[in-house]
Amino acid sequence: MADHGGSLGRARSLFAHAPEPWVDLSTGINPHSYPLFDLPATVLARLPEPGRAGQLAAVAADAYGASSPRHVALAPGTQMLLPRVCSLVKPGRAAILGPTYAEHARAAALAGHSVTEGPDFSALSHADLAIVVNPNNPDGRIVPRADLLSLAAALRRRGGLLVVDEAFMDVGPMDESLCGDVGQGGIVVLRSFGKFFGLAGLRLGFAFASPQIAEHLDAGFGPWSVSGPALEYGIRALGDTAWQEAMRRRLAAETSRLDDLLAAHGVPADGGTSLFRHVTTDEAAGLFHALGQAGILVRNFTARPRALRFGLPAGEGDWQRLEAALSVWRDFNQGGGVRAAALR
């Protein structure tokens, strides 16, 4: 399996002597989860009611700005939708705007496409399947909605499909979302529930598409694709706009704090969203290991050794451990730099 953030098992095997508990900054999952609530036993015991799934689709359409629940397909996590969505067009050329989340390339290849991934947006219009993560993970790059709609129109004329993964669009800029545009056809938008609501273990995600595609995706998963707990949390949390607005402000404030902290230690963020920050530095490998030895896991990238991604600390204790570890690393690093200079 490809490497992903979020595995403390992997962290422990890399850094056997690190102090516990781990501070996990390796994901873009909100550390402040939607408030947990008790579920009636029937939610676990009984098959999910079809009517409840319909209700979640309606709440999701509202929350994400789709024109009707007929544009929504439910899934136990967005991840499981990727190969299905890539199979909506017959095997051909898939072009992914990258670098980005690695699972898109894997899913497109699995669906039989020849896959290219690169930074050239204009190359996407020649593909049969174009995939854009917006905002992008891990660097936060935004593609304007107008550009995506032009791309979708070009693809549509040739029977192609545009997939926009809006896993981090909950923290904006929401005006660039294509959830309201899927009625034009040839567009599938993916939305993830677990990241912004901090409930990744629930497994809940959505595809927004034409009613025909949404129905096709639903049929492929069959009845009861989403668990009882995921239905109940989805209905409550997606309908709770007050929590969502307050959380967006909170995450923006914490992101500013993280940016200040990183900049103060000589590794300023050069992108990201309010759920993670992206850093580019020649010292990435050393910093990854220094933090790991202090029991702090950040995300590194095999193919891009100068990049790191920092998620948000969960609470004051974690902030202080991060600050302390960054200080130790900077002092050691600068000391080493000074010594190296003295030797010249």
Added chain:
Amino acid sequence: MADHGGSLGRARSLFAHAPEPWVDLSTGINPHSYPLFDLPATVLARLPEPGRAGQLAAVAADAYGASSPRHVALAPGTQMLLPRVCSLVKPGRAAILGPTYAEHARAAALAGHSVTEGPDFSALSHADLAIVVNPNNPDGRIVPRADLLSLAAALRRRGGLLVVDEAFMDVGPMDESLCGDVGQGGIVVLRSFGKFFGLAGLRLGFAFASPQIAEHLDAGFGPWSVSGPALEYGIRALGDTAWQEAMRRRLAAETSRLDDLLAAHGVPADGGTSLFRHVTTDEAAGLFHALGQAGILVRNFTARPRALRFGLPAGEGDWQRLEAALSVWRDFNQGGGVRAAALR
């Protein structure tokens, strides 16, 4: 969507004036669920740990009698595996031993097969994809393991595949399970967690197959296919053999009680498992409606109007409501019969 048991929304729309709460006997889900326990918040908040999924695969291999966890693929419910498993062989002829659970025919058609469903076991050996539900739902028919292994061998010689859905094999006869035989290749066995453990809302199921097929299924679902709660319940409940053995005895005793009750009211069961009983009667439609008006939902079948399936009542109150409703129906029915005779 096809009709299924377990929807009280459907029950309420059919029988608007029925007393609440409903007694739902329309599924084969164990009404005595595995004891609920508190989950740490991290199980909902964090992405499921890959190591925990590996642990569940190991416990499942043990519990279901597979020779190693490499033969196990996890899924958020067996339902979602059906179209994937049907796609393991290229579109051809699918033959289903039936009548049986309707979703198999739907999934096989979705995967591009031409589908036949019928009672002739020998016809299965000419198919590219053969599907047997064992024990069968809804009539409990058992196909001996030896016959299935012969069938699998015949199919394998031609590159075909045998799928055995053992959703109700937890209540036996377990010696007929093919979970230990999947290493021969050309066999996929499906096991459902939610039915026997009474936790259908969790969404957890398994495919047992050759390591190559198991890996292919896992890759198609991607990482984190199973939710945190499903992983934790799966690991605990599948490892709890004492609970399983006691539950098998309890369900067998309750099945005897249900058989006695049905026979005493002139509608003896003619098949089933310890999780449901099957009744064939000319009075099926009338009985379905009489029970529905009393707030008791049983399973009827559009294509077989003389068949009904009864799940087990959850507790003494439900048993008494069932007995009372059956008595009223029988008295009314016999009275009607007498009146009809008098008019001749």
